[in-house]
Amino acid sequence: MSSELIDQQSVDAVPPLPRLSALAFQHVLTMYAGAITVPLLIASSLHLSAADTAFLVSADLFACGLVTLIQCLGIGPVGARLPVIMGVTFVGVMPAIAIASQPDLGLRGVYGAAIAAGLMVLLFVPLIGRLRGVLTPTVTGTAMLLIGLSLIGVAIDWAAGGTGAADYGSLRHLGLAALTIATILLVTRFGSPFLSNCAILIGMMFGYGVAAAMGDVNFADVQSASGIELVTPFHFGMPIFDPAAIASMMVVLMVTLVESSGMLTMLGDIVGRPLTARDLSRGLRADCMGAVVGGLFNSFPYTSYAQNIALVSLTGVRSRFVCAGAALFMIALAALPKLSAIVAAMPPSVLGGAALVLFGMVSATGIRSLAAAGLDKSREELLIVAISLSVGLIPTLSDKFFAQLPAALSPFTHSGVLLGIVTAIALNLLLRNGRDRTQISNQTGGVSHAVLPVTIAGDDRRLA
Incomplete structure (x- = not known):
């Protein structure tokens, strides 16, 4: 079929190559800051070498591109075939660090858990509608708030120069962090809508330039990096399949699936192709395969990025082939080790300034979700949040609290995010009957304490 016969605003349109390339690169710029932050964060937490850090950046870009192709173009029953950019999910960051911090697991344990969890959670895709009843906005909002709060501590250390820095907290480091934040704010306030979407990336680039000067x-390490190098599977060795690590990653993926269902439903409405149950299942299968691809190619689980969905809405360009073009750009960038080495050489203070904004936005997203959950109208919802937050912050505030528990439970006990999510799910199930009774009472004339009905279909939760 010729391009003239295809509506250039349709999902299946193929724009002329020059226009497609420009629009595709726009998507890459929009997601780049969020994509590179996760491997840098995990590498920093695990004290990896500069070479391994650079490789994680390359692996992440490669897997981003590959999973985006699967989601946009589709392979049989996998892929929503919508203009989606897939990026590594922040939900899995702290669990991945908790798993990799175990001496007998390391990154190989993370990759084994991602592969196994992705394949196993595939079985739950048809039940995602029922999971929404368990993973309510209260549960997922608490999870996002815990993720942000857990990561902000890391961002603070970066902004001060990085853990172990001889001049930790010096005016030089704090000034670079402040300059990065100020640039982000100025671009957000005075830049065009597209520049505002790229504000964090622009702030990082400006701070990096000043630091270099x-x-x-x-x-x-940039000079010693090779010119071109392909990302290969199992760079750190064969995966390790630990039951506790797999279980923790399955929880991560189930939360991600519920969030993704809302994101994909919203995108389908934006591009004028409302998703059927079959379409949604194909999109969620791509999320599961994203975890498998991440594990195979030394990266992490993936999900759709909200800022790129916002870009689709902003530009009005609905073609899924534009996002496929962005995926090819990412795969090409992954083959340039010098570029990854440049990213890995970013001063911690610059990265910390951007991360304070980025992780703060993650926390704020959780707060927004909790505000929509009607906490002021339900004692039960308030109890879920209160107890889950308290339990979830235990590993952050006390690293010896679970010291006497079996080592096999470490992937759970060292991850406040997982502890908080599991606690919130358990309390949600426990208090459901009491909440339903309250709602029935309110409907028959009692004082209004009912939970407001909330849908996550339009909830833009992935800001990073």
């Missing part, structure tokens, strides 16, 4: 960037 001050002599605070070490380019030794």
Whole structure:
């Protein structure tokens, strides 16, 4: 079929190559800051070498591209065939760090857990509608708030120069972090809508440039990096399949599936192709396969990125082939180790400034979800949040609280996010009957404490 016969605003339209390339690169710029932050965060937490850090960045870009192709173009019953950019999910960051911190697991344990969990959670895709009843906005909002709060501590250390820095907290580091934040705010306030979407990336680039001019960037690893190198599977060794690690990653994926169902439903409405149950299942299967692809290629689980969905709405360009073009750009960038080495050489203070904004936005997203859950009208919902937050912050505030428990439970006990999610799910199930009775009482004339009906279909939760 010729391009003239296809509506250029349709999902299946193929724009002319020059226009497609420009629009595709726009998507790459929009998601790049969020994509590179996760591998940098995990590498920093695990104290990986500069070379391994650069490889994680390359692996992440490669897997981003591959999973985006699967989601946009589809393979049989997998892929929503919508203009989606897939990026590594922040939900899995702290669980991945908890797993990798175990001496007998390391990153290989993370990859084994991602592969196994992705394949196993595939079985639950047809039941995602029922999971929404368990993973309510109260549960997922609590999870997002815990994720943000857990990550902000890391961002603070980065902004001060990085853990172990001889001049930790010096005015030089704090000034670079503040400059990065100020740039982000100025671009957000005065930039065009597209520039505002890229504000964090622009802030990082400006801060990086100033740091380089001050002599605070070490380019030794950039010079020694090879020109072109392909990302290969099992770079860190064969995966380790630990039952506790797999269980923890399954929880992560189930939360991600519920969030993704809302994101994909919203995108379908934006592009004028409302999703059927079959379409949604194909999209969620791509999320599961994203975890498998991430595990195979030394990366992490993936989900759709909200800022790119916002870009689709902003530009009005609905073609899924534009996002497929962005995927090819990411795969090409992944083959350039020098680029990844440049990213890995970013001064911690610059990264910390951007991360304070990024992780703060994750926390704020959780707060927004909790506000929509009607906490002021339900004692039960308030109890869920109160107890889940308290339990979820235990590993952050006390690293010895669970010291006497079996080591096999470490992937759970060292991850406040998982503890908080599991606690919230359990309390949601426990208090459901009491909440239903309250709602029935209110409907028959009692004082109004009913939970407001909330849908997550339009809830833009993935800001990073």
